[in-house]
Amino acid sequence: MHSQVKFPVSLQETWAILKEEPGAFLVAGGTDSIPRANQRIEFHPLYVCLDRVPGLKGWSLEGETYTIGAMTTLVEIQESGLDPSLGALLQAASQVASPQIRNRATIGGNILQENRCIYFNQSVSWRRQDCCFKLGGNLCYQYRGSKDCVALFQSDVAPALMALNGSVVLESPRGQRVLPLEQIYLNRGRNNKALEKDEVLTKVLIPADKRLRSAYVRETIRGSIDFPLISCAAAFWMEGERIAQAQIVVGCAGVRPARAQRAEGLLVEATLSQVPELLPKVVEEAKRVIMPFRDSRVDGPARKTLGGEAVRKAILSLLAPAGQ
Amino acid sequence: MPTNLPPLCLTITVNGQKRQDWIIPDMTLLHYLRDICGLFGTKKACGAGECGACTVLLNGRPVYSCITLAAQAMDCQVETIEGLGQDGKLHPIQEAFLECGAVQCGFCTPGIILTAKAFLERNHHPSDQEIRQALAGNLCRCTGYVQILEAVKLAAEKMYGKEA
Numbered sequence: 001m002h003s004q005v006k007f008p009v010s011l012q013e014t015w016a017i018l019k020e021e022p023g024a025f026l027v028a029g030g031t032d033s034i035p036r037a038n039q040r041i042e043f044h045p046l047y048v049c050l051d052r053v054p055g056l057k058g059w060s061l062e063g064e065t066y067t068i069g070a071m072t073t074l075v076e077i078q079e080s081g082l083d084p085s086l087g088a089l090l091q092a093a094s095q096v097a098s099p100q101i102r103n104r105a106t107i108g109g110n111i112l113q114e115n116r117c118i119y120f121n122q123s124v125s126w127r128r129q130d131c132c133f134k135l136g137g138n139l140c141y142q143y144r145g146s147k148d149c150v151a152l153f154q155s156d157v158a159p160a161l162m163a164l165n166g167s168v169v170l171e172s173p174r175g176q177r178v179l180p181l182e183q184i185y186l187n188r189g190r191n192n193k194a195l196e197k198d199e200v201l202t203k204v205l206i207p208a209d210k211r212l213r214s215a216y217v218r219e220t221i222r223g224s225i226d227f228p229l230i231s232c233a234a235a236f237w238m239e240g241e242r243i244a245q246a247q248i249v250v251g252c253a254g255v256r257p258a259r260a261q262r263a264e265g266l267l268v269e270a271t272l273s274q275v276p277e278l279l280p281k282v283v284e285e286a287k288r289v290i291m292p293f294r295d296s297r298v299d300g301p302a303r304k305t306l307g308g309e310a311v312r313k314a315i316l317s318l319l320a321p322a323g324q
Numbered sequence: 325m326p327t328n329l330p331p332l333c334l335t336i337t338v339n340g341q342k343r344q345d346w347i348i349p350d351m352t353l354l355h356y357l358r359d360i361c362g363l364f365g366t367k368k369a370c371g372a373g374e375c376g377a378c379t380v381l382l383n384g385r386p387v388y389s390c391i392t393l394a395a396q397a398m399d400c401q402v403e404t405i406e407g408l409g410q411d412g413k414l415h416p417i418q419e420a421f422l423e424c425g426a427v428q429c430g431f432c433t434p435g436i437i438l439t440a441k442a443f444l445e446r447n448h449h450p451s452d453q454e455i456r457q458a459l460a461g462n463l464c465r466c467t468g469y470v471q472i473l474e475a476v477k478l479a480a481e482k483m484y485g486k487e488a
């Protein structure tokens with residue numbers, strides 16, 4: 001079986017194809033979707049490549065908002081010279097997979113990447129007779145007894161953008177809507193992006209703020225090519241030495257990135273010099289948002305322990321004096 | 325492979341040569357280079373973006389050809405290992421790999437040399453750490469990487485001289 005490939009040259013043409021062709025599937029860099037097609041895990045009768053749709057690349061600072069085009073590649077972000085206050089995004093983008101993947105992978109594709117699981121993301125020859133939820137059945141092999149698919153969402157960029165209060169612009173024939181990143185992800189491991197079939201993610205928006213400092217840390221087995229086992233994006237909005245607002249997001253926490261709100265609460269109003277003392281409690285609270293599912297390489301308890309480390313390292317890296 | 329889909333007309337520049345080919349629309353760049361262009365230096369191993377054996381340069385940057393559609397390389401410049409030697413003479417990076425014993429089975433070598441080429445063109449006097457990072461998307465099961473690192477350093481010297 002083969003797929004047809006189309007290259008629309010405008011959003012209007014893209015929408016028209018998505019409307020007319022029920023099997024149409026959007027492709028940006030293809031680094032998330034094409035490997036599954038090669039492994040015969042997935043088949044789409046029509047690829048709609050976004051390469052030639054104008055206006056989807058590059059970044060700008062307009063007023064108080066950074067705007068990043070959905071088709072901007074991760075290497076372009078890595079080399080962008082974006083403000084260091086967006087450290088979490090820069091560090092996340094530059095650690096995804098490998099240089100070759102970052103040369104093709106886009107920020108839009110990263111946010112919308114498919115959830116992954118030890119059972120689903122393997123060669124079809126290992127599949128069992130009874131389908132799991134993701135394949136239309138009604139059981140889960142990764143987490144027996146689960147009521148729905150619990151495949152992990154392993155994006156590096158999404159937790160960083162979430163910590164930075166990022167949102168996305170979705171465009172369809174009905175117009176534009178802006179959705180905070182937190183609201184894109186539904187609470188299950190399959191079909192879990194709150195996008196309509198004909199919506200194209202065109203831009204990522206991040207509010208600029210002089211008081212912001214942020215960092216991203218991920219834990220992996222190898223230094224490269226691997227997906228994160230668990231990760232943490234942390235952002236502080238400072239008033240002098242005092243933390244006015246804190247956001248901690250744990251990546252790979254479960255079916256979607258998870259805000260660690262109770263951990264954040266412990267940091268608000270603290271001064272930077274008080275943070276080391278608070279850290280053990282903050283880490284304990286943050287670990288609670290990590291679901292106990294295994295990844296293809298480590299089990300649930302190991303992911304929790306590594307998650308605590310990621311949170312600790314991310315927060316510690318924010319303690320350096322401003323401008324350092 | 326038989327298919328009743330209409331073929332796609334690909335215009336592309338491979339190793340400096342402009343080409344036009346009718347291809348199966350969803351063919352990967354890897355299959356296009358091997359099966360249509362007959363350039364077997366680009367290797368297929370994992371087919372899933374996990375090893376680097378299929379690395380080629382797309383508009384001067386290394387990418388995995390196994391997870392790139394040939395159609396996505398439309399009107400682009402592609403460089404494969406066959407494009408490196410000129411007039412029967414090896415490229416300095418190829419020479420350095422031979423001199424350092426950085427090739428054993430050779431399956432990873434074309435991809436690593438192309439990654440190194442794109443990297444050295446941007447960074448003429450790299451540190452060991454920078455070389456390791458640049459080559460982090462290319463696995464080698466044989467050499468243990470030490471000779472590869474030495475070869476990239478030697479290649480930098482051959483191409484751009486010793487750092488002042």
Ligand SMILES: Cc1cc2nc3c(=O)[nH]c(=O)nc-3n(C[C@H](O)[C@H](O)[C@H](O)COP(=O)(O)OP(=O)(O)OC[C@H]3O[C@@H](n4cnc5c(N)ncnc54)[C@H](O)[C@@H]3O)c2cc1C
Nearest residue numbers: 028029030031032033097105106109110112155156201373
């Ligand atoms: C070996 C390997 C390792 C990897 N490691 C990591 C890792 O460490 N961290 C990580 O985060 N990811 C990793 N990935 C996954 C993937 O490479 C990245 O997530 C990448 O950023 C995906 O971007 P893309 O443009 O290639 O996505 P694509 O495959 O093109 O698209 C992904 C999904 O998003 C949809 N989509 C893309 N763009 C749009 C748009 N503008 N509007 C609407 N829908 C859209 C597509 O339809 C598809 O469903 C890895 C992949 C591989 C093969």
Ligand code: SF4
Nearest residue numbers: 117132140141149151
């Ligand atoms: S987590 Fe989802 S994809 Fe994995 S076995 Fe369970 S239902 Fe299937």
Ligand code: FES
Nearest residue numbers: 369371376378390
């Ligand atoms: S064959 Fe392409 S990365 Fe392994």
Ligand code: FES
Nearest residue numbers: 429432464465466
């Ligand atoms: S020389 Fe054999 S894989 Fe590298």
